[in-house]
Amino acid sequence: MHNQIDIFNTLDMIDRQHLDVRxxxxxxxxxxxxxxxxxxxxxxxxxxxxxxxxxxxxxxxxxxxxxxxxxxxxxxxxxxxxxxxxxxxxxxxxxxxxxxxxxxxxxxxxxxxxxxxxxxxxxxxxxxxxxxxxxxxxxxxxxxxxxxxxxxxxxxxxxxxxxxxxxxxxxxxxxxxxxxxxxxxxxxxxxNAVEDNPFMAGAFHGVGEAERVINVGVSGPGVVHHALKAVKGQPFDVVAETIKKTAFQVTRMGQLVAREASQRLGVPFGIVDLSLAPTPAVGDSVARILEEMGLEVCGTHGTTAALALLNDAVKKGGVMASSSVGGLSGAFIPVSEDEGMIAAARSGQLTLDKLEAMTCVCSVGLDMIAVPGDTSAATLSAIIADEAAIGMVNNKTTAVRIIPAPGKVVGDEVEFGGLLGCAPVMPCHQGSAQDFVDRGGRIPAPLHSLRN
Amino acid sequence: MMKAVVTVVGRDQVGIIAAVCTQLSQRNVNVLDISQTILQEYFTMMMVVDVAQATVPFAQLKEELEEGGSARGLDIHVQREDIFHAMHRI
Structure with missing residues (x-):
């Protein structure tokens, strides 16, 4: 029989902490x-x-x-x-x-x-x-x-x-x-794009996949944030353990939905993606989780370490909860889609450089970032090259979804509405990368690609 | 058997259990377990019910109960039991 506390705990997660299947x-x-x-x-x-x-x-x-x-x-x-x-x-x-x-x-x-x-x-x-x-x-x-x-x-x-x-x-x-x-x-x-990612805008059905498949992406930054509030001031071991337990619950729910959907549609179940996907709603932010760990603002020193812990603990908790984990599986840091990131970017504390560093330890990359409309194509290419290098060397997926907002300058904001939220226009470095980008050709694969 | 969990939360008043149970019996839903407490003037109830023989589809039953609840200022949720099982049992 179910414990009343467990039941109300679940209801609370859904009603007040934005627990959902993304x-x-x-x-x-x-x-x-x-x-x-x-x-x-x-x-x-x-x-x-x-x-x-x-x-x-x-x-x-x-x-x-x-x-x-x-x-x-x-x-x-x-x-x-x-x-x-x-x-x-x-x-x-x-x-x-x-x-x-x-x-x-x-x-x-x-x-x-x-x-x-x-x-x-x-x-x-x-x-x-x-x-x-x-x-x-x-x-x-x-x-x-x-x-x-x-x-x-x-x-x-x-x-x-x-x-x-x-x-x-x-x-x-x-x-x-x-x-x-x-x-x-x-x-x-x-x-390093993955073939079974259920999240947009990067989802596609890889050639190694079946005729049809059901993949599920869970969410739940609000739930993790809430759980961490209860362990204020305690050591990181406790923080990691708390995140793991929460991620387990969130993923079990995703697994249940995936199995049920697959059965009812008669389509094989593929994977559950363990990503912590934020929304612009208050209380559903990855940035606020990092701040809950003791940072005054997301983007300050310590942010990368906090994110590394979060990302790892989410995977460890989630992997036990699902028979098949895949996709991107990590914490997302899309600036415009995360209320805390928006606030940190607005205040100037969260910069493009810090975001790039953060992408070394989480999924997926420089996501939903607005830059000035007059940013040159070469600069955009160079940003892509930097991000791709992080993915290539670290054997992980990285991505760039960047918006050079036409006519906008640093300090302006871009409003996309809905889940896509709004993004403060962030400054890029002014030094040109034109000659670098114009070289063309291929950056060779790193030594550790030779594993055979 | 298809188990569902009905939860009711709201300011305490006379006849909450009677009203919910009447609605359930009208739809041929059997009550398997009830636990109820008053927490700081708030009525909190959890019921496990069997909806396998219900005379209306699940979605309609859920809607009826939720509407009945909001008319009395109560927050009623009806969910398949599997979700709680998935989240709280290994």
Whole structure:
């Protein structure tokens, strides 16, 4: 029989501490949608997505009601479109994005990810076409997310692609200038991208995956924060232990939802992603957890160590709670989506450099950061290169989702609304990296990539 | 058997248990366990019920109970038991 304290403890987590399942994401392979006629390929894509996921939203909402757990987003991840569109006789890939957008809207999901290309070692013609289509595709669609993998520990960093992505981010911001460069919020540049990530904007359905799969991303910074309030002043061993226990509970809930969704949809269960994903709501912030550990403000000295502990303890607690853990699995530090990060950035205490350091010890990277609109493409590329180097050398996923907000300068703010929140425009270094970026070629893989 | 947990929290008043149980019996939901206390004037109740033979779908039962609760100023939740099991048992 259940203990009354346990039951009210769970209710409290849901009602007051923002415990929720961030996303139930269905991965769908589109490899069988290839067709030499692009129109036929788009039709196949639309049909496959709508038939595979037509019950996804309904089932997720049923589960949410029955178990009393909010499921914030329902999403779809598809095979990187460059692999599918490559078979078609066309140089224009924007219609593929439109097909994804239509299909996602027909199923009622919040986002569809997979307008993607994997170019960490080299770029095919199709990859090039996809990247070229990104600015337009993100401007004319609403729920499509794009990602490009430009490096890996095994392959090194494709610096030609890095240069191209700096330009692409700039073009995407310009193309959506009327919405403060909103297109960039739907574009991620990865190093070591994972194939089963349920989180946006970087989700895609890897080629090593099954026909269809259900992946679940949990959330719960508020729950961890609340638990830590109870151990104020105690040593870090206690802090780590407390986070582990909380992460265990949060993940068990995610695992339950994943299993239930997989069963009801008749789609195999893939992974639970143990990421602590914040929202702009007060009480749902990763930054506030770090501050609870004793830092006056997130971004000050000590932040990296606090985040390292948090990230590790979340994994240790979560890994025992789920039969299959995957995706990104770590604490996220998206500036615009985290109330505490927004406050710290506004006050100038949280800088781009500190964020970069923090990404060495957590998932996933420089996320949802607004920089001045006149930031050069070369600077954006150099930021990507730095972040990719951290991922490559440390054998982890890193990413850049940065918004050069058109017409904005340091001190301004960019408002995206909803889960994407608002971001204070942060300063970049002024020294030029133009000649560095112009070199092109490839940064070789590190020595420890040679493991065989 | 499909177990669900009904929790009721609110200012204490006459007839809370009677009202909730009446609603449950009208929908053919069997009560398996009840525990209840008063915490600083707040009525706190937890019931384990079997909804397998309920005459209405789970979502409707939940809605009816929650509406009935809010009419009396009570916070009522109905959830499948599995969530508590998952979170508090290894």
């Amino acid at each position: 996303t139930v994401t269905m991965g769908i392979s589109l490899l069988d949608c290839c067709h030499s006629d692009p129109k036929a390929a788009c039709q196949r894509i639309y049909d496959k997505i709508t038939t595979s996921a037509h019950r996804l939203v309904e089932v997720a909402e049923d589960i949410s009601r029955e178990f009393g757990i909010p499921i914030v987003n329902k999403r779809i991840a598809v095979t990187p479109i460059a692999l599918v569109a490559g078979a078609s006789d066309t140089a224009d890939y924007v219609p593929f994005a439109r097909a994804l957008d239509r299909a996602a809207k027909a199923t009622g999901v919040d986002f569809v990810g997979g307008f993607s290309a994997l170019v960490h070692k080299g770029m095919t013609q199709a990859d090039g076409r996809l990247v070229a289509a990104i600015p337009e595709a993100l401007a004319v669609t609403d729920v499509v997310c794009a990602s490009v993998n430009i490096g890996s520990t095994k392959a090194g960093i494709n610096m030609d692609a890095v240069r191209l992505m700096g330009q692409t981010i700039q073009a995407t911001a310009q193309r959506t200038a009327d919405r403060d460069g909103f297109g960039c919020a739907k574009l991620v540049v990865f190093c």
